[in-house]
Amino acid sequence: DGGITQSPKYLFRKEGQNVTLSCEQNLNHDAMYWYRQDPGQGLRLIYYSQIVNDFQKGDIAEGYSVSREKKESFPLTVTSAQKNPTAFYLCASISWGGYGTGELFFGEGSRLTVL
């Protein structure tokens, strides 16, 4: 079955450590996104990538980094520079073939807790 796989589902990190969240999709989608979800704040865009080897900052990119070396993969690194990293992280993708359709497909999310 096609879909988006995020791993790990739960992750604990000590302060000062970098951590990488994995996102893999087998939907042959062109664009991929990382959102952060906090209680009462909805989803906020961290980074997005429309094609391989290219990505853009979203609204809250500080303290995060990404790469897009393969179409299927879009890992997110939460660096020690992120002041409040404890959150739920959602990866999503979309196909440009459906120009303007706007339907994002989401993974099941990763919960990061900083101890």
Next chain:
Amino acid sequence: AQTVTQSQPEMSVQEAETVTLSCTYDTSESDYYLFWYKQPPSRQMILVIRQEAYKQQNATENRFSVNFQKAAKSFSLKISDSQLGDAAMYFCACSNFGNEKLTFGTGTRLTIIP
């Protein structure tokens, strides 16, 4: 920049009854899309319904329908014959045509009362 506002943090409805969730938005674009996403306790985001701004006809998907008021920039979701499985967080979202960056509202938690 787009903004999406959901003014109802929580709503509840009796099973089999109808409930309406409110959403207002602001965008400077003339072509855009509006969405309602559902997030059940499993946290998996699921698309409920989509509306193209250039279409005057309100979108419907089975028990789910929208009231799209373009001039008022309002996009409410009506759930008819509410079922226990409808209990979830509901997010309203907006994206500009050709730019798939969705802007989300803060969500409405819907509780279904048996």
